[in-house]
Amino acid sequence: MRTIKVGLLGLGTVGSGVLRILTNNQAKITQTAGCQLEPAKALVRNPAKHAAAAEQIQLVTDFGEIANDQSIALVVEAMGGIHPAKEYITALLQAKKSVETANKDLIASCGPELVRLARDNGVALRYEASVAGGIPILNTLAQSFAGDEITQVAGIVNGTTNYILTQMAQQHSSFAAALKQAQQLGFAEADPTNDVTGKDAAFKMVILTKFAFGTDVKIADFNYQGIEDVQAFDVEQAADLGYVIKLVGISRKQNGEIFVEVAPTLVPQTSQLAQVNNEYNAVAIESMAVGRSFFYGPGAGSLPTANSIVSDLIAEASAAHPTSFNKLDCQLPLAGPAEVVDPYYLSLLAGTKTTELALAQLVTEQKLETTNLQAIGDAAGHHLILTTKPMSRLAVDKFIKAAQAVKISVDAAYKILE
């Protein structure tokens, strides 16, 4: 039986998970890959910290020991971050080694360039684990939807924010309290900026957009919004209306254009996205042939992420030749902010000095088409909670400006995804 030697860059959460699966599930992997996958060398900074792993893999501190080792054919990049991951992957592809990675920041930022480099060198670059950790969504899009026309991908693709929003909805916590709890339980990092600002989810939507529609976008090309400003008040109002607030990434094809957005979004309590709680992720697909389908699983974690990487290793090892992870390429224009309409949830607040009447007048004067209207008075002033008929983000922004002109603040303006 053929043996393929595997190199690992990093033995942290993900890298150690890959080593554990390759070691523990060797018999099944050998059968499904059609060859033995042998963990050969792992690049680590401090070998003393990884004494236990040293029984299963040779620890090296010099990248060259992997890059220049002709016997290593596949390398897992499990360091994260852009640098030096990008330089290392570049060197590995140029050395004709196929690379498997979970690095969404890198793939979202430099994916097309690295994919081209892999192709030019006759090797492969796979990154199933980069989106929704343990859910095999990229393989599913690339293979099972290879003949279908996708119209929308909607995903809860960040576990940290989903954990926080779940706690806010179920325990009536504030954002700050839920974030603190998530950090204590290890579901949020000490610096949660990339998660709570929606940037991490935006990276993942870049990759999903490429796999669903073939179009390369950058996070600078579309609007992404985090959950820092989501108020316990709006979580409760949404619940009263039959909705749950989730951080949803949308990639939609409409009239030959692509619309991408990440934003707090109201989903019906009875929808499957609403049932995705805590650190779990899910992706809902709408397509012409299949219709509605839905894929759910853990969004992160050592072994789920490692399993996706191992499935990439097996796919590569069992292919007769290095194969392209995604063959779809179709550069569609991005839809403008006036072209896409959705219903919205708006939370208006007039200070104590402004009357309820002013709120009603504003809605009438701006010809806002509402489907539900509810006035609530409390110490903060007069609230008006309303849901609208489908309108564009441009129209929403115009309304927010008109409200500010009469001293009414729009505290929340969230899309409703039915």
Next chain:
Amino acid sequence: MRTIKVGLLGLGTVGSGVLRILTNNQAKITQTAGCQLEPAKALVRNPAKHAAAAEQIQLVTDFGEIANDQSIALVVEAMGGIHPAKEYITALLQAKKSVETANKDLIASCGPELVRLARDNGVALRYEASVAGGIPILNTLAQSFAGDEITQVAGIVNGTTNYILTQMAQQHSSFAAALKQAQQLGFAEADPTNDVTGKDAAFKMVILTKFAFGTDVKIADFNYQGIEDVQAFDVEQAADLGYVIKLVGISRKQNGEIFVEVAPTLVPQTSQLAQVNNEYNAVAIESMAVGRSFFYGPGAGSLPTANSIVSDLIAEASAAHPTSFNKLDCQLPLAGPAEVVDPYYLSLLAGTKTTELALAQLVTEQKLETTNLQAIGDAAGHHLILTTKPMSRLAVDKFIKAAQAVKISVDAAYKILE
């Protein structure tokens, strides 16, 4: 660009869907397959009935015109049934053509034999569409879980029975009324025997068991039970206890043995399986690395099923050599009826002549460990609804016999899947 000619056996619901996708989505398919897939010839009984299709594909009435056509490399079998599908597929594989099929009856009955024949002839046999129509569950198990150790697969894999049970739960219909409605709406066939008896779901569990665990089982090897005897009364009692009754197929690995069963099962209302309504299907997987994951989509229908077949065609067309659909082979023994324990829901009925006391006595004497007990009296007599601690099917059957001995009937004994 290379062109691969495709033959079709049958132009019914599924066959016409395949032709439609190959025609309508040609541009994307050409890109993802890396070659053109050209619908070449379709075998039909009555060409006059398919005049519209004749513009897209050559209609033939003689199987030999496809089997002996050297230019046709891939053939879709979309006739269904065991004969002559088996003889046709055998002839095609021997003629070195790869075959794609949705035929679960055939694969569940003769899969190992046909897979061997394909391998011996250096061609492939793929059947993604044979389980859960539009959900790419077989590819997912074969590829994305190729390095993981699965412990349980639980699926709602029959759309007809799920439609009927959904109507019973939501509209409080009887089984007979819901079946009639399903037939009128086209969700059940005129002869629904294979669906309502659980046989169709059992066929699918045979295939899922092979993909999850590598073990070949036959439907004669395990217990399958349908929904004909599910009473509106029990659907309501289950709802009161927080459960929904679904026809669930289970394949579980436990102490190195495999347990397979299809039976009406109580799932918690808050579970994802409970949210699978009407004709939809879903498969929930539990595995060592990923943990819990869940896959949902349409279980049947022309285009969803056809999409799975087209994904098989694309996989085969884009592979350098014919590839094995499933490489896992691991023949584990089947667990006996005493070895697998689950909590149960039991509905006991003592006729009007028997007292409530007799019910309580029976439970005590048989040392049944209950977690919930509720007595209901009505015209039919004294009911006792109870849920038990985990017990084996053997122990349940023993209890049913003891009950009968004192003239108490056990009207329902359904597993609870938490």
